[in-house]
Amino acid sequence: MAGPRRLWLVRHGETTWNVAGRYQGRKDSMLSGRGVAQAHALAERLAHDPPAAIVASPLLRTRATADAVAQRLDLRVEADERLIEISHGEWEGYTRAEVEERWPETLALWKRAPHEVRFPGGETLGDVWARWADFVADPPAAASPLLVVTHDVIVRLAILAAQGKGPEGYHEISVENAALNELVLDDGRVRVLRVNDAAHLDGLRADVASQAS
Numbered sequence: 436m437a438g439p440r441r442l443w444l445v446r447h448g449e450t451t452w453n454v455a456g457r458y459q460g461r462k463d464s465m466l467s468g469r470g471v472a473q474a475h476a477l478a479e480r481l482a483h484d485p486p487a488a489i490v491a492s493p494l495l496r497t498r499a500t501a502d503a504v505a506q507r508l509d510l511r512v513e514a515d516e517r518l519i520e521i522s523h524g525e526w527e528g529y530t531r532a533e534v535e536e537r538w539p540e541t542l543a544l545w546k547r548a549p550h551e552v553r554f555p556g557g558e559t560l561g562d563v564w565a566r567w568a569d570f571v572a573d574p575p576a577a578a579s580p581l582l583v584v585t586h587d588v589i590v591r592l593a594i595l596a597a598q599g600k601g602p603e604g605y606h607e608i609s610v611e612n613a614a615l616n617e618l619v620l621d622d623g624r625v626r627v628l629r630v631n632d633a634a635h636l637d638g639l640r641a642d643v644a645s646q647a648s
Contacts, residue, residue, distance in 0.1 A: 460523030473502035473613035480635035487578035500582040520586035524557025560602035
């Protein structure tokens, strides 16, 4: 029987749309200058304690972050569609202020009861929760530690699930760009070892409170 497996979850580096406060979802945006620096800082940290394999969401911002680590560690990145960000549907590309103007009732519900919201033309937290549950049940690589480069919503829900909570706790969690979060899979159970470890981001931490989430 396989022993405990470690998953290192990382949200991509800061993007230009993060800086602008725009909802990204499935649309691609580039890493900002700080986001590129965050990815390289992450790579340098992991050079001292490397993962055995890397898997990432297929979107550009996650691939750019994962590729910086892979090049430093001489590893390859495997893409996995289950790690893609939630679809914000019609919100994608709009700032929070613009969303509040166009969809005030949905935004108010999102702040109050996020698990009850389906983004117009997009997904629910439950949809993402199911994708993450499928990933945990059947990760693409048996390697450990496995570096998982993904998105804000995925990391939040993964932590909540490991804590025995549901998606209604979404706003209880804050996930920083390029910080390390560690889960352990052991005999069908998942537990949290660390959340938002940003020791490698001295002077590079993004202002996540100003981002659209």
